[in-house]
Amino acid sequence: MSGLPEFVLRPEPLPEMADLLAQDAPSITLDMAADLARGLYGISGSITPLSAEKDANFRIRLASGAEALLKVTNTAEDRGVTDMQTAALIHLAHVDPDLPVQRICRSVKGRSAEIITGPNGDPHIVRLMSFLSGTILAGASPTPEFYPALGSFMARVTRGLRGFFHPAAGHILQWDIKQAHRLRPMLDVIGDAAMRARVAEIVARFDSHIAPQLSGLRAQVVHNDFNPHNLLVDGESASRPVGLIDFGDMVHTPIACDLAVACSYQVTEGDRPLDRIAQIISGYASVLPLEPEELELLPDLMRLRYATTLIVAERRARAYPANAHYILRNTKVSLNGLDALDRVGTSAAQDILCAAAMERPTR
Known part of the structure; x- marks a missing residue:
């Protein structure tokens, strides 16, 4: 149609x-x-x-x-x-x-x-x-070849938007990772003191280390919400994405922030929590090569996405309790992602992602 x-x-x-x-x-x-x-x-x-x-x-x-x-x-x-x-x-x-x-x-x-x-x-x-018809990724069980295909699909969308601009592209959106400094006044919404301190530390690192580096990265209008509820796949045993919906979080921001959003949903449990992300990076880089500075910032940018989700979702859920279940659907993913990144460590995560960007995905 x-x-x-x-x-x-x-x-x-x-x-x-x-x-x-x-x-x-x-x-x-x-x-x-x-x-x-x-x-x-x-x-x-x-x-x-x-x-x-x-x-x-x-x-x-x-x-x-x-x-x-x-x-x-x-x-x-x-x-x-x-x-x-x-x-x-x-x-x-x-x-x-x-x-x-x-x-x-x-x-x-x-x-x-x-x-x-x-x-x-x-x-x-x-x-x-x-x-668009298809199975929502959140309800599918992807096959190993899915993740490189997801990366190349995402890069294709990003490449398609590369020449696009609009007067509203610079609007302030809290889901835009480069706006993470705006989370500080909202920290009190997190009731658990230990978690609040943990998120506050992530925001403080953004102010001191991450924000100064973002201005030097490639930026453009991006989708900014490649989450499993916005991706359609080719069945319950998904081998490739077949659709992308909901452009409601579009914004002009570094493409590394857009990639970090997508990767933040793909951390797994176990001893190798970044394997899916490495495959996504491999597929992405095969279409749109990544710069070393972008890869090095990815772990920190993922943490910032988790922090944003925890704060903004809790704040919205309190304001709209009737829709709380939908709004809080990614809270568990965020907590698990933070734990996994802490177990792996920033330096080791950077090495994994940089190595993946040099590999060609298997077809």
Whole structure:
């Protein structure tokens, strides 16, 4: 499904949006979503809600069997940031048409996004995208060849975004590792004193050692959230990635920060916790070679991602307790990752990753 023509049915009059939307996008009902899809995009079909942290997402299955994703953006999100995400997907469709990311579908008015008004006068951005099928990596059991393929896929996305820029790319995002200094005032949200001290030490090291080095690294707009819930794979016994979703954390930052985010989810238990990461690095470097300074910072950048997850997720879970289970889903991964990096040690981890970058992945 490459665009709107595959979807278009006879457009029907658009209902009054003020009667359809609550203030926050996640409160949109199935009936509301159906009205939006029909009025803005001229389509109808069976609709299923999808879980999300900020937006309201709906999977629409048409009578033809084609599927689409209707996304209603939370009113709190900056409109420029949403426009950047849309523009990035359009850009990727041009520079790498075979890259398995979502495609933006035009509305009946020919627009890449529509703006509607909620009952309190709040604007919501509505977009229709192609729906990517596949198994979520978080629910799969990857085969050994998967991890080099994941690395090369990630490098391909990064390379595709290399020539892309947008005025909103410099926005401040706490999930951007280069913003780790902003974690300091939030440390008190961690209730356990020992863990709070541990995370405080990581933030202090960022201020003294890591931040001064980041300005010398290659930087560009990146996806910034290659986590297992955003990656689609080719089945439960995954051998390769087949899709990437959720560009909501896009930002202009060092590519090493983007890579650290992806690697932070792949630490394992046991005596060789960095084996998967080494394979990812090998695959990545086969497409987009890495510089020594980037590789040397990766262990520290991974720790900073874990620290960010622990603090921000706990803070959000307290603010939105009804969605706490979803928000805190990566807490255990972060704690295990910190423990594993401490067992291996920074110097040994750097040696492992630098060696991996010199190897060619086996196909």
